[in-house]
Amino acid sequence: MHVPMALAASFLALIFAGILTWWVKKKDRGPEKAREMSDHIKKGARTFLTQEFKYLSVVVVIISITLFYFINPQTALTFVFGAFLSSLAGVIGMSTATSSNSRTSEAVKDSLGEGLSVAFSSGTVMGMSVVGFGLLGIAVFYFLFPDPEILFGFAFGASTVALFARVGGGIYTKTADMGADLVGKVEEDIPEDDPRNPGVVADNVGDNVGDVAAMGADLFESYVEAIVATMAIGAITMEVAGAVVFPLFIGSAGIIASIIGYFLVGGEDNLHWALNRGTFGAAVLAVVFMYLGMEYLFTEIAMGVFYSIVSGLLAGIVIGLVTEYYTASKHKPTQSIAEESTGGAATNIIAGFSTGMISTLVPMLTVSAAMLISYYFAGLYGIGIASIGMLSTLGITLATDCYGPVADNAAGIAEMAEMGQEVRERAESLDSIGNTTAAIGKGFAIGSAALASLTLFVTYTQNVGLEAVDVALTDPMIVTGLFIGALLPFVFSALTMRSVGKSASKMIDEIRRQFEEMEILSGEDKPDYSSCIAISTDSALKEMVLPGVIAILSPIVVGLLLGPEALAGMLAGNISTGFLLAVTMANAGGAWDNAKKYIEDGNYGGKGSDAHSAAVVGDTIGDPMKDTSGPSLNVLIKLVAMTALIFVPLLI
Numbered sequence: 001m002h003v004p005m006a007l008a009a010s011f012l013a014l015i016f017a018g019i020l021t022w023w024v025k026k027k028d029r030g031p032e033k034a035r036e037m038s039d040h041i042k043k044g045a046r047t048f049l050t051q052e053f054k055y056l057s058v059v060v061v062i063i064s065i066t067l068f069y070f071i072n073p074q075t076a077l078t079f080v081f082g083a084f085l086s087s088l089a090g091v092i093g094m095s096t097a098t099s100s101n102s103r104t105s106e107a108v109k110d111s112l113g114e115g116l117s118v119a120f121s122s123g124t125v126m127g128m129s130v131v132g133f134g135l136l137g138i139a140v141f142y143f144l145f146p147d148p149e150i151l152f153g154f155a156f157g158a159s160t161v162a163l164f165a166r167v168g169g170g171i172y173t174k175t176a177d178m179g180a181d182l183v184g185k186v187e188e189d190i191p192e193d194d195p196r197n198p199g200v201v202a203d204n205v206g207d208n209v210g211d212v213a214a215m216g217a218d219l220f221e222s223y224v225e226a227i228v229a230t231m232a233i234g235a236i237t238m239e240v241a242g243a244v245v246f247p248l249f250i251g252s253a254g255i256i257a258s259i260i261g262y263f264l265v266g267g268e269d270n271l272h273w274a275l276n277r278g279t280f281g282a283a284v285l286a287v288v289f290m291y292l293g294m295e296y297l298f299t300e301i302a303m304g305v306f307y308s309i310v311s312g313l314l315a316g317i318v319i320g321l322v323t324e325y326y327t328a329s330k331h332k333p334t335q336s337i338a339e340e341s342t343g344g345a346a347t348n349i350i351a352g353f354s355t356g357m358i359s360t361l362v363p364m365l366t367v368s369a370a371m372l373i374s375y376y377f378a379g380l381y382g383i384g385i386a387s388i389g390m391l392s393t394l395g396i397t398l399a400t401d402c403y404g405p406v407a408d409n410a411a412g413i414a415e416m417a418e419m420g421q422e423v424r425e426r427a428e429s430l431d432s433i434g435n436t437t438a439a440i441g442k443g444f445a446i447g448s449a450a451l452a453s454l455t456l457f458v459t460y461t462q463n464v465g466l467e468a469v470d471v472a473l474t475d476p477m478i479v480t481g482l483f484i485g486a487l488l489p490f491v492f493s494a495l496t497m498r499s500v501g502k503s504a505s506k507m508i509d510e511i512r513r514q515f516e517e518m519e520i521l522s523g524e525d526k527p528d529y530s531s532c533i534a535i536s537t538d539s540a541l542k543e544m545v546l547p548g549v550i551a552i553l554s555p556i557v558v559g560l561l562l563g564p565e566a567l568a569g570m571l572a573g574n575i576s577t578g579f580l581l582a583v584t585m586a587n588a589g590g591a592w593d594n595a596k597k598y599i600e601d602g603n604y605g606g607k608g609s610d611a612h613s614a615a616v617v618g619d620t621i622g623d624p625m626k627d628t629s630g631p632s633l634n635v636l637i638k639l640v641a642m643t644a645l646i647f648v649p650l651l652i
Contacts, residue, residue, distance in 0.1 A: 002242075002245035002246075002248045002249055003139050003142060003143050003245070003248065005252050006135050006136075006138070006139035006248040006249075006251060007136065007139050007140070008252070009135060009251065009252035009253075009255040009256060010131075010132045010134075010135040010136035010139065011132070011136070012132075012255065012256070012259070013128040013131050013132030013135070013255045013258075013395060014128065014129065014133070016124075016128050016262075017124070017125045017132060020096075020121045020122075020124055020128070021092075021096050021125050023121060024096060024099065024100050024103060024118060024121050024122055025099060025103075027106070027107060028103065028106050028107075029103055029106065030102045030103065030105055030106035030417065030419070031106075031417060033416070033417035033418065034102040034105060034106065034414075034416075034417035035102055036417075037102070037195070037201070037204075037412075037413050037416045037417055038098070038099075038101050038102035038409075040201045040529055041098055041201060041205050041409060042095075042098040044201055044202060044205035044533040045094055045098050045205050045208045045209055045213075046098075047533065047537060048168075048169075048172060048205065048209050048533075048536070048537045048540070049090070049091065049094065049209065049213065051537055051541055052164065052165070052168050052540075053087065055164065055541055055544075055545070056083070056160075056164050059160060059164070059548070060079075060080060060157070060160065063079065063156075063552075064076045064079055067079055067153060067156075067646070070647075070649075071153075071646065072150075074145050074150045074153070075150055075152065075153035075646070076153065077153070078137075078141050078150060078151060078153035078154040078157070079153035079154065079156050079157040079160075080157060081137055081141070081154060081157065082137060082153065082154035082155060082156065082157025082158045082161075082224065083157035083161050084157070085133040085134070085137050085158075085220075086158045086161040086162065086220045086221070087161055087217075088129075088133060089126070089129040089130045089132075089133045089134075089216055089217075090165065090212075090213040090214075090217050090220075091213075092125065093126030093129050093130070093212055093213065093216050093402065094126075094208050094209070094212045094213040094216075096122050096125040096126070097122050097123070097125075097126065097208050097212045097405060097406050097409075098208055098409075099122075100118055100121075100122035100406050100410075101204075101406055101409035101410050101413055102410070102413050102417075103118050104118045104122075104406055104407065104410035104427070105411070105413045105414040105417070105423060106419075108423055108426040108427050108430065109422075109423055109426075112426055112429060112430065113266060113274075115407075115410065115426060115427065115430055116265075116266070116271060116274060116275075116430060117266065118406075119403050119407045120262075120265055120275070120400075120403045122402070122403070123398070123399040123400065123401070123402035123403035123404075124262055124395070124396070124399035126216050126398055126399065126402040127394065127395040127398035127399035127402065128255075128258075128259075128395050128399075129216070130219060130220045130223065130394065130395070130398055131223060131251070131254070131255050131258070131394050132255070133220070134158075134220055134223045134251075135227075135248070135255065137154055137224070138151060138154065138224065138227055138228060138248065138251075139248060141154055142231070142245075142248075148228060148232040148234075148235050148244060149232055149463075151228040151231065152228060152232070152642070152645050153646070154224060154228065155221070155224045155225045155229075155642055156642050156646050158217070158221040158224045158225070159221050159635065159638055159639040159642045159643075160552075160639070161217050161220075161221075162217040162220065162221040162635045162638075162639070163547075163548050163551055163552075163632075163635045163636070163639050164544055164548055165214040165216075165217035166214045166217065166218055166631055166632045166634070167496060167543075167544040167547050167548060167632050167635075168209075168214075168540045168541060168544040169206075169209040169210040169213060169214035169540070170210055170214065170496065170500075170624070170627055170628030170629070170631060170632055171496065171499050171503055171539065171540040171543050171544060171628055172205075172206050172209050172536045172537065172539075172540035173203075173207060173209060173210030173211070173536075173627055174210075174500045174623050174624045174627050174628050175206070175500060175503035175504050175506075175507050175535070175539055175540065176199055176202035176205065176206040176507060176532065176533075176536045177203050177206055177623055177627075178507070178508075178620060178623055178624075179199045179202075179203075179507030179510070179532070180197055180199030180200055180202070180203040180507075180511065180532075181203075181616075182504075182508055182620065183197075183199070183508055183511040183512055184197035184199065184200070184511065185616075186616065188515060188521070190521070191415065192412075193411070193412035193413075193415040193416055194415065195415075195416040195527075196521055196527060197511070197527065198515075198527035198528055198531070198532050199507060199510075199511050200412070200416065200527075201529040201532070202507075202532040202533045202535075202536045203412075204408075204412050204413075205533060205536070206536065207405040208405055208409070210627055210628075211401075211404065211405040211627070212402050212405050212406075214631070215398070215401055215402065216398065216402070218445055218449075218631065218634050219391070219394055219445055219448070221635065221638055221639075222387075222445070222448045222449055222452045222634075222638065223251075223391050223394050225452045225455070225456060225638055225642060226247075226387040226388045226390075226448070226451070226455055227247045227248070227250075227251055227388055229384055229387075229452070229455040229458075229645075230247045230381070230385060230387065230455060231244050231245070231247050231248075232462075232463075233380055233381050233383075233384045233455070233458060233459055234246070234247070234384075236459075236463075237379060237380050237381055237462065238381050243381060246305070246385075247385070247388050249290075249293050250290060250309065250385070250388045250389065250392050251388070251392065253286055253289035253290050253293060253392065254282075254286050254391075254392030254394065254395065255395055256285075256289060257283075257285035257289055257392070257393055257396075258282050258393050258394070258395030258396040258399075259395065260281070260282065261278040261279065261281045261282025261396045262278060262396060263278075264277045264278045264281040264282075265277060265278035271429065271430065271433045272433055275400050275403070275433065278396055278399075278400070279393070279396055279397055279400055280317070282393040282395075282396045282397075283313055283317060283393055286313065286392050286393050287309070290306060290309050290392075291306060302377075302378065304376075304378040304382065305377070305378045305381070305382060305385050307373065307374070307377040307382075308373070308374035308377055308378045308381075308383075308385040308386045308389065309385055309386070309388070309392070310389065311370045311373040311374050311377075311386050311389065312370055312374065312385070312386035312387060312388065312389025312390035312391075312392075312451065313389045313390060313393075314370070315366045315369070315370035315386070315390055315447060315451070316389075316390040316391075316447060316448065318366045319362075319363050319366055319367075319446075319447035320397075322359065322362045322363060322366075323359070323363075323586075323587060323590075326355060326356075326358075326359040326587045326590075327587055327590035327591050327593075327594055328594060329594040329595070329598040329601075333359075333591060334355075334594045334595050334598060335595075335603075336351060336355075337351045337352050337355060337591055337592065337595035337615075337618070338595040338596075338598045338599050338603060338604055338611070338615065339604065341595065341599060341604065341611040341614040341615045342604055342605075342610070342614075344610070345613075345614040345617040345618065347614070348592075348595070348614040348615055348617065348618040349617070349618050349621060352588050352591055352592040352595070352618050352621075352622060353584075353588050355587065355588060355591045356583070356584040356585060356586075356587045356589070356591065356625075357584050357588075359583060359588075359591075360583045360584055363447055363450075363579075364579070364580065364583075366447070367447060367450050367451060367454075367579070370386050370390075370451065371383055371386065371451070371454060373386075374386035380458050380462070383451075383455055383458055384455040384458070384459075386451060387451035387452045387454070387455045390447065390448050391448050401445075404431075404433075407427065407430035407431045407433070408431045410427045410430065410431070411424065411427035411428045411431040413427075414427045432597070445631065445634050446579065446582045446583055446586060446630075446631075446633075446634055449579070449582070449633075449634035449635075449637055449638055450579040452638055453571075453574075453575045453578075453579075453638050453641050454575065456571075456638065456641035456642055456644075456645060457571045457572065457575060457641055459645060460567075460568065460571060460641065460644050460645050460648065461568060463645065463648050464564045464568070464648060464651070477562060477563060477565045477566045477569070478565050478566060478568060478569035479569060480562065480566055480569065481562060481565070481566035481567055481568065481570035481572075481573065482569035482570065482572055482573040483569075484554075484558060484566075484569075484573065485569060485570035485571060485572060485574035485575075485577070485640075486573035486574070486577040487573075488550075488554060488570075488573075488578070488636070488640070489574065489577050489578040489633055489636060489637070490581070491550070492547055492550065492551065492629075492632070492633065492636050493581060493585070493629040493632075493633065495546055495547045495550070496543075496547055496624070496628050496632055497624050497625070497628070497629050499539075499543035499544075499628075500623075500624035500628050501624070502539070503535070503536070503539030503540065503543060506535050506539060507532060507535050507536065507539075510532055510535055511532065514527055514528060514531075551635075551636050551639050551640060551643075552639065552643060554570075554640065555570060555571075555640045555641075555647075556643060556650075558570050559644060559647065559650070559651045560651065563651070564648075564651045567644050567651065570640070570644075571640065571641050571644060574636070574637055574640050574641075575637050575641070578633045578636055578637035579633075579637065581630075581633060582631070582633035582634060583630075584630075585625035585626060585629055585630035585633075586625070586630035586631065587626075588622055588625060588626070589622030589623065589624075589625040589626020589627065589630065590622070590626050591622075592615070592618040592621065593619050593622060593623075593626070595615055595618065595619075596612070596615035596616060596618070596619040599611050599612045599615050
């Protein structure tokens with residue numbers, strides 16, 4: 001019953017995504033200039049993904065051959081399909097997003113509500129594709145190979161795609177964004193999204209490859225890993241019938257709740273509440289469905305498991321709300337950064353970074369509480385169930401996040417196509433909510449990554465049978481691994497931050513060259529968008545290789561050289577510092593960004609003031625933190641744990 005239910009729910013999600021894609025593409029694409037700019041963005045995004053998949057296919061072939069010979073053929077097969085379905089979900093989601101941007105800017109001519117409907121429907125295609133393909137792959141392969149450990153290959157494939165999507169997409173988007181802003185807005189003093197800026201198309205492409213495709217791959221990975229690892233824990237620690245397959249029921253119930261939640265989104269009186277109504281409604285429905293499922297379908301599973309589900313769901317909501325508090329311009333933390341900007345760039349940076357650091361307190365306590373509560377009620381199995389609970393309504397939470405880049409592109413196209421002040425202002429109001437939903441989405445992604453990683457860690461210790469973990473502080477091998485794991489997120493972040501800096505320098509030089517050698521500002525010459533897209537693409541693909549290699553090889557090297565105990569310590573250190581560092585960077589970057597926007601709205605002197613100049617510096621520093629290094633750490637902490645699980649047979 002469980003596998004057919006999961007198959008039915010996954011097909012329902014994919015059919016719903018197909019219907020929404022058809023509905024969106026029926027909408028008017030807008031005037032010719034808007035269609036032209038939209039086509040530039042779509043072409044640039046497709047070019048990047050095509051090149052990225054060439055690199056990725058080589059990695060997939062190498063790893064699949066390794067798994068085939070050193071682990072088993074079934075794991076190699078599931079690995080390939082995990083990578084394929086994750087990539088397919090990303091392609092579908094990004095294709096819909098790049099087809100929706102001009103349609104959204106055209107739709108806001110009628111009303112804000114219509115624009116919201118188009119943009120959110122596009123985001124829902126991404127959300128439903130992720131949960132649909134994720135649950136479909138798990139259900140099919142569990143039917144073929146009824147051994148949860150074989151499914152680790154499927155999750156490992158998703159992890160591999162997520163790593164390169166996050167790192168490559170993050171480097172791309174910040175390369176383009178920083179180049180376009182520093183030369184266009186600061187040096188040439190032209191508006192944001194001005195079509196005369198050579199980097200403006202690459203910047204809009206970056207929104208899609210960094211915040212749609214990459215976010216989708218990141219959460220596809222979390223979703224799949226949480227379900228697969230919990231199934232494995234159920235097989236190892238639970239003697240209750242149905243424990244192994246109950247995660248499939250949670251995923252099915254979450255999909256249905258998310259689809260119903262979609263229809264709760266709408267209206268234009270309060271855009272923020274219009275989006276939250278769907279998210280919160282889906283969460284409530286998911287709890288109801290899961291309770292009924294516990295009561296009538298899986299009565300042999302104790303109610304403690306239900307409490308674990310609720311703890312995970314509540315943890316996700318709390319982390320999202322806390323992220324909003326620390327990053328939204330309507331709240332005190334971001335406003336205080338804007339106020340500190342009146343003292344110059346140094347005080348702005350101090351205020352922003354300290355905000356990011358203090359913002360780790362509640363998320364860490366929340367994840368810890370969810371872990372303790374779930375463990376109290378359902379043991380190790382409960383920790384896994386809590387992670388699935390947090391991700392159960394991913395179909396709509398991801399939709400809310402992917403709505404943001406579509407709204408951002410719509411505002412840009414409204415400016416580039418000169419669609420009028422009213423259209424631009426309406427699109428910007430959608431975009432402003434998108435900035436907040438993007439920050440919440442990053443917080444949710446980090447929180448879910450932490451719980452999913454803890455689930456993988458528990459699964460690893462169970463597979464290896466490490467009793468030494470209980471006395472970790474007295475075992476020098478475990479402590480050594482702990483230090484190595486704690487170090488890894490800092491090295492990884494340094495590499496990705498430096499990559500953005502190097503790539504942005506190339507972009508800045510190219511944009512400056514075009515302004516100097518061509519009559520762009522007068523309108524006599526058209527900017528060469530393609531050269532900027534090429535720089536972002538080439539730089540991102542080259543710079544993503546080293547961080548990717550380190551992430552995949554480091555747990556294998558530690559495990560083989562120092563043993564499974566040291567690798568357990570490495571996983572613990574990597575999860576703890578990776579989670580805290582990711583929250584710090586994501587929230588500091590979001591707060592810096594919105595502090596700048598708060599000043600641009602007319603506070604503390606507005607645009608052109610000394611405070612604004614200081615805020616621009618802080619925002620520029622925060623860009624790679626919130627959109628490259630921070631989100632990439634989500635993948636790092638999961639991929640290291642998953643690699644350890646996959647190669648456990650080699651270690652013992």
